[in-house]
Amino acid sequence: METLRDILDSAARGVFPPADGGTTVVPQACERDAGVLAFTAHAVVFTDEDPEWVRETLSAVRCDALAAPMNPRFLTALLDRTGRTTETIDAMLVGAPLPGEPPVALREIEDGGHPRIVYARGRRDEVRAWTADGGVLVMGRGIGGRLEVSVEVDEGVRHRGLGRLLVTAARQLVAEPVWAQVAPGNARSLRAFQAAGYRPVGSEALLSARARSTGCSRSRS
Template sequence: METLRDILDAAARGVLPPADGATTVVAQPSHRDAGVFAFTAHTVIATDEDPDWVYETLRAADCDALAAPLNPWFLAALMERTGRAAETVDAMLVADPLPGAPEVALREIEDADHPRIGYARGRRDDVRAWTAEGGVVVTGRGIGGRLEVSVEVDEGVRHHGLGRSLVAAARHLADEPLWAQVSPGNARSLRAFLAAGYRPVGSELLLSARPRSAGCSRSRS
């Protein structure tokens, strides 16, 4: 049976789910990892809930079938059913690893007090972090064990290309496809990832196991 990781690995190779207007329900890779992953005219929902309930609830949504999996009405029903909280809807991007050393000088750190690192450790495994002058780049294993990256640039050194340099550097640190999730409204970050060669393959909304009253999280990249 196809898993979420199978689907993501195929997408990283450029093989996307069929654009047939369908929704595929797959098992959660872990208790932590649940969500809705939208590709072109095909959506994948990772949940341990009954697939029949998912399909019936999608059909009951008063909207276009292609839009139903990310429709607020359906998401509210899914959160009520699972007791989970919704993250933000992010653009889903991926890039291949690059050979050689990064062009920007990096120093690996283990500073758990840095907010970006603490944030990553709450959502990813095997987290590693590097600093450059004015910024930090963090990698870790997130959804289905895929390798993910996030960066943060100090306010005083923004608008000089450091963000793009850091996300490009992350590709040199990886030995497998590297994933990023970026809020579409975060145009600055989105431009940095695109300029560094990351390819958009879809969008995703994670359903966190924390109580729904915990509120929204910030954008992850």
């Protein structure tokens, strides 16, 4: 049976679920994360709930079938059934690893109280963080054990390309694809990731357990 991680790894290589209007239901990779991924004309619901319940609930949503998995009525039903929380539907981007040295000087920090680092530790495992002059780069393992990146640039040094340099650096620090979740309304961030070579591959709605400290040490992917 194909796992959530299998689907993500394939998408990182440019191999996507069939554009057949269908929905694939797979188990969660761990207790912490459930949710929905939307690719072109195909959705993936990752949950430990009964797949039959998922399909019946989707069929009851009054909208285009292609839109049903990301429709607020379905997401609300899934939230109510699981007792989880969510924030927004994000654009999902991925960048392949790059050779060479990072284009900006970085210093790894072991412990930091920066809000971006604190936030990452609530939704990712194996979190690492680096600081640059005017910014912070954070990476950790999130959905399905994939490697995820986020950055923050200080207000006083914005509009100078530092965000693009930081997300480029992320691709040079690792030997596997790097994923990013960006709110569609955050056009500045989207432009930075795309300028750094990250490809938009779909959208996602992450449903988090209320106990945000619950990690994915029992990953099943």
